[in-house]
Amino acid sequence: EVQLVESGGGLVQPGRSLRVSCAASGFTFEDYAMYWVRQVPGKGLEWVAGISRNSAIINYADSVKGRFTISRDNAKSSLYLKMNSLRIEDTALFYCAKDKNSDSSGLNYYFDLWGRGTLVIVSS
Amino acid sequence: DTQMTQSPSSLSASVGDRVTITCQASQDISNFLNWYQQKPGLAPKLLIYDVSNLEPGVPPRFSGSGSGTDFTLTISSLQPEDFATYFCQQLHNLPPTFGQGTKVEIK
Numbered sequence: 001e002v003q004l005v006e007s008g009g010g011l012v013q014p015g016r017s018l019r020v021s022c023a024a025s026g027f028t029f030e031d032y033a034m035y036w037v038r039q040v041p042g043k044g045l046e047w048v049a050g051i052s053r054n055s056a057i058i059n060y061a062d063s064v065k066g067r068f069t070i071s072r073d074n075a076k077s078s079l080y081l082k083m084n085s086l087r088i089e090d091t092a093l094f095y096c097a098k099d100k101n102s103d104s105s106g107l108n109y110y111f112d113l114w115g116r117g118t119l120v121i122v123s124s
Numbered sequence: 125d126t127q128m129t130q131s132p133s134s135l136s137a138s139v140g141d142r143v144t145i146t147c148q149a150s151q152d153i154s155n156f157l158n159w160y161q162q163k164p165g166l167a168p169k170l171l172i173y174d175v176s177n178l179e180p181g182v183p184p185r186f187s188g189s190g191s192g193t194d195f196t197l198t199i200s201s202l203q204p205e206d207f208a209t210y211f212c213q214q215l216h217n218l219p220p221t222f223g224q225g226t227k228v229e230i231k
Binding site: 095108 | 158160166167168169170173179211213215218219220221222223224225
């Protein structure tokens, strides 16, 4: 079955760090760019970060640049997001998403497969 | 950033109704516009990419149109499984941005 499963969310204090993970299965992970997108429950969607299939191209939203680091391990079919200096406004459901296109070395921003998300709550 | 404005924010409709949702971009995004459907408690699902191309398995009652700054998602005959929130997304300019969503509710 083609799927993405996020993990690692939880309650964390402001200023602390957290790493969330995404395990991919059912497709050739190394062929696709991957992304993190977040959603405040009941609200809209915000793209957070993207990484090309060989990690050569990485982009971040301005709201997380310098604080968050996206990475991947193709041998383990896994995507990661290390979040430092967390703020209350980072509280959200973090989704891992796969790019639709396998024939590009860059980031295309077509999110054709999503996980169910992992909830990050930043609170004192 | 390119702002995406959807209207309406919510609507009530009956099974069988024709439903239209609009999405306006704050600047020209050519045809780089996707639509997603999200049901409560579930992740978003890509419905339509590049304005009018249906993802595999998406029923033909869904269609998309538009170019430049103004886009439309149409459901020709609303079915019970279509009650959900719909988001547009532009990918022409970085960062990719989403509309605020349109919730389609049962009348």
